[in-house]
Amino acid sequence: MAPPARSRRQGDPDAQIAPLAGYSVAVASERRKHVLAEHLAQAGARTIGVQASRSIPQIDQTRLRAATDEVLAGPCDELVVSSAFGLRSWFAAAGRWGLADALLARFGTARLLARDARAADSLREIGLSTVWSTAGACTEDLFRYLLAQPVAGSRIVVQTDTVSLREPCRALRAAGADVVEAPTFQSLRPAYAEHLRRLVDQIVNRQINAAALLGAPATEYLLAEAKAEGRLDDMLNALCDDVLCACLGAGTAAPLVAWGVHPIVGAAPFAEELAVALLEALPRTATRLEIGPHALELRGQAVVLDGRLIPMQAGPLAVLRALARQPGRVVSSAEIRRSIPNWSDVDDHAIEMAVSRLRRTLDGADLVHTVMKRGYRLAT
Incomplete structure (x- = not known):
């Protein structure tokens, strides 16, 4: 897979943005650094290598x-x-x-x-x-x-x-x-169980946008770790709803399919084809909106505003996603809490601070409005 043209600098509206810039992918295999990670990094993704098994x-x-x-x-x-x-x-x-x-x-x-x-x-x-x-x-x-x-x-x-x-x-x-x-x-299982435990955490907490599993043992050991931690249902729900799952082939995917998860696979059982599948699938998860004169695209861990890639912290981006689901509608703090996984204990002040950081990150674009005593809305 040939490397795409890369952005000359962050925030340059004239620079071409790499297709996977703003996305984070965990690559779970028997190696600490797999060639799949190299292909994805060439396309702009941030990759996390996880040794999920060992030979x-x-x-x-x-x-x-x-x-x-x-x-x-x-x-x-x-x-x-x-x-x-x-x-x-x-x-x-x-x-x-x-x-x-x-x-x-x-x-x-x-x-x-x-x-x-x-x-x-x-x-x-x-x-x-x-x-x-x-x-x-x-x-x-x-x-x-x-x-x-x-x-x-x-x-x-x-x-x-x-x-x-x-x-x-x-x-x-x-x-x-x-x-x-x-x-x-x-x-065999990986030498250090915390590698799998950390991956379970990243999936459940939506800290990554995709998990790529290379080999059936990686899938089996990940499921076993999630079950041992009492987080199997949470992980499966995340893989069904928010975290894209990609597998090297049908054999790798089979244990997940049995639990109701339907991973994507490449056209052939090789790293290059799986990279192509991710390159096609991840951008489809983005939310794209036209807000007045502004073009807004919400990627995994960044936004593209009028052709500028803007990295964003998880809290402000989560709020922006909640508002983007219903542009123009006022969304209360309680609704924001309910729509974001693991936010049930977040208070109104924390949401207000997230909105404040969101406005600063958007660099003056008047996209998020506060409606007194009711909540927040995305401009239309």
């Missing part, structure tokens, strides 16, 4: 043995190798089971697709010679290549080293391939 390069003997038996039960047309270490670990385990020779023979007739030069070398070490690898050293590129081919009826074996590869495997199955996943890793 360790350690085989689960039971799962890998079952996968090995499944591989040997049929032909192998394509072999995808995602890591040299994983392949070596697999063959070491197969040797202990007395299956290494049978596994090697099964792969002898397959097309060999390796993530990078090291993975290709690991195949050559066991006696396989004709190997294809990617220039970008990216397993996802191998899946893109396969998904661009007619794979219906093919039997594809994938040595996986990360949970995110489950989604491309799912896409290959949807295209008609018989896919056998041989996992050479284990997926």
Whole structure:
């Protein structure tokens, strides 16, 4: 995704505003910094990396043995190798089971697709010679290549080293391939539970505008944390109403769908496509109004007033949203409290101060009017 033109300076009405400027997105994956965050930052978003799960390069003997038996039960047309270490670990385990020779023979007739030069070398070490690898050293590129081919009826074996590869495997199955996943890793909860706890807080308190989940474990661990904290219903309500949820694929989304949340997914199970989906969906959440001579757009954590991007604190922006739902109508302090999540204890003075800060932030534009003893209204 190419980076958009960026604003020359805040408040410059002649500068082009990045499409996701003013939005905040949490990216939950097994990494502290995911490539999806880079794509979103190029489009102007503020991103928050959350390690929601972790993968360790350690085989689960039971799962890998079952996968090995499944591989040997049929032909192998394509072999995808995602890591040299994983392949070596697999063959070491197969040797202990007395299956290494049978596994090697099964792969002898397959097309060999390796993530990078090291993975290709690991195949050559066991006696396989004709190997294809990617220039970008990216397993996802191998899946893109396969998904661009007619794979219906093919039997594809994938040595996986990360949970995110489950989604491309799912896409290959949807295209008609018989896919056998041989996992050479284990997926665990994040080392620090506070990462997930903080994400639950950010969703419930509407401190982010979108949550992007990359891999089913990220979804499952987030739901488990919210349940343990007694905030599952609050989080699900936020994801249904105010916080856009995006998932790498249908498998990642499935646990949320079961709870009535319907996340967006990309056109394909890769970070680039998910970034495009967010780039299309987030701007649609903005509220756009024409107020006299002024053009006003309410984004996640900022407003665009007459072509100027103006960052705004959460309180004043929440009040502005409440007024923007009914432009021209007087809205009482009690109605403002009821319309904003977690504001039930906010008193009238605090709302008055939020309105005052809102007026200052709007830099002299006479958009918010006070109607004595009745409330506030947005000019028409």
